[in-house]
Amino acid sequence: MGALVQDTLEPDAFRKLYPDQYYARFVAEGLRPDGRPLLQARPTTIALGAVSAADSSALVKIGNTTVMAGIKLEVMVPVDERPQEGQVAVSVELTALCSPDARPGRFSEAAHCLNEQVSTALRSGGVVNLQNLLIAHGRAAWVAYLDLYVLDADGGLYDAALLAALAALAALRLPHVDVDDEGKVVPAGASDAAMVLEDADGQRLSAAGPAGPQPIAHLRVGSLPTALTCALYNGQLIVDPDRDEEARAHALVAVTVDDRGRLLGVEKQGGRAAADAAALQSCIAAARVRHREVASLLRQALHAATVPGYSGADS
Amino acid sequence: MSCTELAGPGPGSGKELLRANGRSAHQLRSMQCERGPLQRADGSARWCQGGSVVLAAVHGPRGTASRKEDPERAVVEIVFRPRSGLAGPAERLAEATVRRTVEGVLIAALHPRTAVTVVLQVLSEDGGLLACALCAASAALVDAAVPLARTFVAATLAKTSEGVLLVDPDAAEEEAADAVATLAFAARGEAPGDVAPTLADGVLACRSAGPLSDGDFLAAVDLGRAAARCVAVFARASLEKSLSALV
């Protein structure tokens, strides 16, 4: 019995006493402690509409990493410089749940970084045409408050946060409203003097046009950017590292690509190892492979949530 | 002591195209580096890249709050202060990038349980700010004689809507550009007496935003390395000049 206990404890003791060697031995064999091959990402799920109090919500899990995105719509007066545009305001919070280091109160550096990274990706990918958020030129527009809550931080936060933000935006439905004579926003059909408003993309967001009242309109997203974080470790490329692996990695490279094959961002925040052109190219290739997986998951989720324009099949 | 150096025309030719600011596509702006402008910091540097100016101060290695210290190595803290107002998400991301870059070159094991603090104050802002901050940090760390495995330099590139890669864009060019990339490279340790510094092959830090094709990105990495090499030559010349003034 004693021998049995010894045998079962040994790898665990090795892991605790020599964590670096433990990990290096795994990677040398082309495997990782959680059993994945080096180039395999963790299982990913996307659940839409998890919180019905929000106008749109998405819960994304990549392995243990869990990010909840929720969107609340409010009406604002467009800023003078951009009378035809609404706004998307992103905010990221690392909840006290997500890791022993995170504490509520002051925004942590990680939350700020995630916020900037997600906003940059959404902006440079042209995900939201802000003109689609217009209600009435210069008078009213939607502002979409996109709140991201990291519930469990186990590596790849940027990948999960971007996916959650994208899923929530893609599933967002804009109520059909009009602006009455006094400048108040009212549900469509409530005011007889319905105004026909122009929209750049020809979407029926506001006008009670000849097509009759349209209860809602989906906000169409312009592209589907997804991100993949890769770790460089002893000259090896490790895809989608978890929190332990991120801490052990010699450098991290996050690559954002979209469904049109464009490279939206490559981010390498220093680190002990440098990335030569070949390493960067393999990170980009891995991000493309991952994009196909994630985009098809997202399309399936949107299809299941009956968002128009998503057939469910891989396109 | 201040020294002014003008980098020559940038790498490559690219002379056929003149930008609105009169430079050719591959030409860097004039650079200035003042070493040790601050008396009370352990090391400091003011780095000017055209209209962008960043003042960097290094404190440490010195003791730090016990909850921050690492028993095996020195920790790096970066404070990035914008020209006005409070630091927001963009500044915090720049802090993280500079911190990880410095962590990549600092010989941290020499000073366990200490912190090296780099304060970066933006004095004026005209494009290429992250690269300017990285260069300022590198120069200030050298001035503070903090043990580094390598120094590093950085360059910014912008891809215009016509698909042309511009080296070291100013704020107007960044605003109009489709994509902007900042690349940092480590300067390879050379034998004493070498005239020209050489850069490591790999990218130390990289941050690109905006749509690019793979080819564009790889071209940007190559062009960024060539531009960074010019910056490294200048940094080296400015350091030698300030050292010779000491003797």
Add this chain to the structure above:
Amino acid sequence: MEFVSPEGLRIDGRRPQELRALQCKFGVLSCCDGSALFQAGNTKVFAAVYGPRVADIRGQALHDRALIKCEYAHAAFSTGAARRRRGRSRKSTELAALVRGALEQTILVELLPRAQVEVCIQVLFADGGVTAACINAAMLAVADAGIPVRDMVAACGAGHLEAMPLLDLNHTEAATGGLEVCVALHPALDRVVLLQADAKASVDTLEAVTTLALQGCKAAAGAMREALLQHVRSLAARRGAI
């Protein structure tokens, strides 16, 4: 507005003395010592427990018992109302204090001197009964962390609308501003840990509503106990003990 139809059904289709569907999940988060998700109808609360471990701030450690800390936060989109600004409000401080009070009565704090147990609560969806859901979620997370307790603590709310006591009010029912009580109970010790009422009511009404809430607590405790047992069994099966 009619809250109970002539057929005796409430707006969400429940009977007056019916709880919403309860759901308990354990080990939902990876980086803490214990975690749980508690759902009552739409109300959805995550709780995570860190500890017992050395107190973060040495001066706060108590020499004869464990220090219980509680953090509460809710998502900006958790309620149907307009988006609230993040950050601590008096409401969230009060909720955190209530949960901490209930846990201090429940955890065997004297077994863990100088230690700290921290409970973090995140409300994703607030559809009435938030206080009770927070206490229940915290209890489940404490159990998942394997921290010794006196007894299970289970909480439930009840209200009084249209001259009728109603169990487990949802947001619409609670928003009327009538009497609502929240009770937390140690079911095995048969001891009330927390009793909160926030409106004027006659003694008879209060008694009727409190009695109903106590019944709700017992029912909730039963459901939580069942979920916990099932979780322990599945853990044991995974370890090969059964």
